[in-house]
Amino acid sequence: MLQQTTVKTVENKLKSFLKDFPDFNSYKNKNLSDVLNSWSGLGYYKRAENLFNSVEIINKKYNGKLPSEISQLLTLPGIGNYTANSVLAIAFNKKAFPIDVNIRRLLTRLTGRAFNDKELAKILELILKNKKSYRNFTESMMDFSSSICKKNSPLCESCTFKLFCGSAFQEFKAIRKSKPNIKKIDFFILKNKTSFCFIQKPNFQFYQNFLHLPSNLDSIFISGINLKKKTKIKKFKYSITNNRYEVQVFFAEIKKIKNKKIIWIDESKLPKIALPSLFKKILI
Ligand code: SF4
Helix, strand or coil: CCCCCCHHHHHHHHHHHHHHCCCHHHHCCCCHHHHHHHHCCCCCHHHHHHHHHHHHHHHHHCCCCCCCCHHHHCCCCCCCHHHHHHHHHHHCCCCCCCCCHHHHHHHHHHHCCCCCHHHHHHHHHHHCCCCCCHHHHHHHHHHHHHHCCCCCCCCHHHCCCCCCCCCCCCCCCCCCCCCCCEEEEEEEEEEECCEEEEECCCCCCCCCCCCECCECCCHHHHHCCCCCCCEEEEEEEEEECCEEEEEEEEEEECCCCCCCCEEEEECCCHHHCCCCHHHHHHHC
């Protein structure tokens, strides 16, 4: 999430999401759009969908308790090896070695060699001699690496391992990111009296499970509407995962056309429907 937005924004949004959905029980009698509505602003909406589907399985199959076996965790939507091992180590303090980017970097630098995940897990098992706390071990390895053995400028002078580390005092230059390819996209706020036009199965499909505002990518739909009196009302830049957009927003009053592809939503209902932050930014 932090790739898309700031720590502060994630912190605030996450707090408010956890207020709405504090435990597995709170998902009962709620549907996916309730979860998406509360998640709005955190991005990565597929994760909200996976969370919703996982909680449904946990409530039905595991009586509302998070399973603590890796084979069970791996059957939950969106949970792969890394997440399952993190849950085991951090939530259950069970023997498990999640390998994240920080742990991989630390071990690679210490040994001066690249290993696969299985080999890294073996090394971690050897390092954790006292076998006391898998939770503390995992969290301390992650934190040590992210705060001392940093990606670009490791703090070797203050590092406990500097005397035998295979990469101590080496220079790690930041890899220059290539210039993002900025795509242009126009969205249309089409209004009839107090209703707004949304499109189903749009060609701009970054947000599954959400209603979409029509865009210039919906060329067949847009070409059938009289947009002679449209006005440009906004222009801004927006990122979705690794995609950068230059967004233009046009407004037009149109006749209430009937079309299987569209839904009219009254403005009084807008605050209640789940909308990703891009569409909120366009509409507000
Ligand atoms: S000595 Fe430097 S490169 Fe080696 S583990 Fe410590 S911080 Fe990382």
